[in-house]
Amino acid sequence: MRRLHGYWRSSASYRVRIVLELKGLAYEYVAVDLRGGGHRSPDYLRRNPQGLVPWYEEDGVGLAQSLAICEYLEERHPRPPLLPADPVARARVRAVCDLVACEIHPLNNLRVLEHLRHGLGLDETAVHAWYRHWIRAGLDMLERELAGTAGRFCFGDAPTLADAFLIPQLYNARRYGVDPDPWPTLARVERNCLELSAFARARPEAQPDAPAGGAP
Ligand SMILES: N[C@@H](CCC(=O)N[C@@H](CS)C(=O)NCC(=O)O)C(=O)O
Numbered sequence: 001m002r003r004l005h006g007y008w009r010s011s012a013s014y015r016v017r018i019v020l021e022l023k024g025l026a027y028e029y030v031a032v033d034l035r036g037g038g039h040r041s042p043d044y045l046r047r048n049p050q051g052l053v054p055w056y057e058e059d060g061v062g063l064a065q066s067l068a069i070c071e072y073l074e075e076r077h078p079r080p081p082l083l084p085a086d087p088v089a090r091a092r093v094r095a096v097c098d099l100v101a102c103e104i105h106p107l108n109n110l111r112v113l114e115h116l117r118h119g120l121g122l123d124e125t126a127v128h129a130w131y132r133h134w135i136r137a138g139l140d141m142l143e144r145e146l147a148g149t150a151g152r153f154c155f156g157d158a159p160t161l162a163d164a165f166l167i168p169q170l171y172n173a174r175r176y177g178v179d180p181d182p183w184p185t186l187a188r189v190e191r192n193c194l195e196l197s198a199f200a201r202a203r204p205e206a207q208p209d210a211p212a213g214g215a216p
Contacts, residue, residue, distance in 0.1 A: 002027035005047070005055040007034045008207035009175075011105065011168035012066040013054040017202035018164040019070045023077050024198075031209035034110060067101050070161055082161045093155055096145060096162040100169045104138030108172070131176045139173065142166065143183040150185050152192040159193065167193050171204065 004020065004027050006013030020027050032038040032053050039051050048055040048064050055062060056069045058076070063069050074082055083090045106112070108131050116122045116130060146162075149155050154162035170180045170190050180187045193199045204210055 001057070001059065003030055003057040004028070005030045005032050005044070005057075006053045006207075007032050007039075008204045008210040010034065010053050011172045012052070012101075012109075014168035014171065014202060014204060015066045015101075015164050016054045016056060016069050016073075017207075018167065018199055019073050019082060019161065021198035021202045022082060022159060022164070022196075023073060023080065025073070025077060029208060031207070033209070067097055067165075070097075070164060074161065080158075082159065082164070084155065084160065089155070092149065093160045093162045096142070096154060097165045099138070099141060099145065100165040103141070104135065104169060105172075107134040107138075108176075128176060132178055135173045135176065135178050138169070139178070139180065139183050139186060142169075143185055146189065147185045150189055152189070154189055159196070159198075163189065163193050163199075166190070167199060 002020070002025060004013070004016055006017070006029065008031070017029075032044060032055075034053065038044060039048075039053055044055075045051055047062055050064045052064065054066055054069060055064055056072075057063075063072055070082075083093055113127055113131065116127050117124075122130070146154050146166075151157040153159045154166055166186065167190060170186060173180060180190060194203075200206065
């Protein structure tokens with residue numbers, strides 16, 4: 001039994017959905033309503049004391065943190081591989097995952113933006129300026145990093161964990177009005193990924209908790 005607790009628009013949940021789909025692993029999706037505070041409910045905190053999504057369960061074990069979950073899936077279900085065999089190449093793929101998960105996303109996740117709004121009293125224009133500043137800086141880093149390694153995907157012509165981290169971050173960027181087109185490598189890789197049915201099935205809009213018509 002595999003179960004993913006997530007939220008349709010959560011980019012960290014989206015990473016795990018992509019990996020599950022690329023590996024062809026069937027799973028039950030449990031929607032956690034972040035806007036309604038579902039991740040802070042006593043029931044959810046009993047499962048995941050971190051109070052974040054995603055939370056992944058398999059064979060009676062529960063795991064937090066998308067990168068740890070994706071690495072677990074890679075080790076537990078190694079086919080098709082989403083990390084290269086060579087140790088240096090593996091480290092480079094992981095470095096891109098870390099760039100997204102540790103350098104870009106933490107500056108822009110829900111609780112940070114809520115603190116800017118409600119803790120520091122910034123208006124929506126200032127919050128969006130914060131978001132766009134950090135996302136552009138992050139996309140610049142990703143473009144420089146991937147310009148030398150990308151083929152159809154981030155590393156050559158087969159998807160890796162790096163693609164599963166890049167695509168949700170680009171989705172997130174669009175939400176805040178940053179279109180990835182000025183970053184040519186990122187835009188190309190995104191187009192190629194979204195042509196794959198695994199990525200299409202993992203998209204936020206395809207999730208059962210997505211409101212009809214997409215946003216807000
Ligand atoms: N580093 C964590 C990030 C998890 C995270 O921040 N998830 C967001 C949704 S993308 C969340 O649960 N936000 C709730 C909040 O910020 O209160 C991971 O990769 O799983």
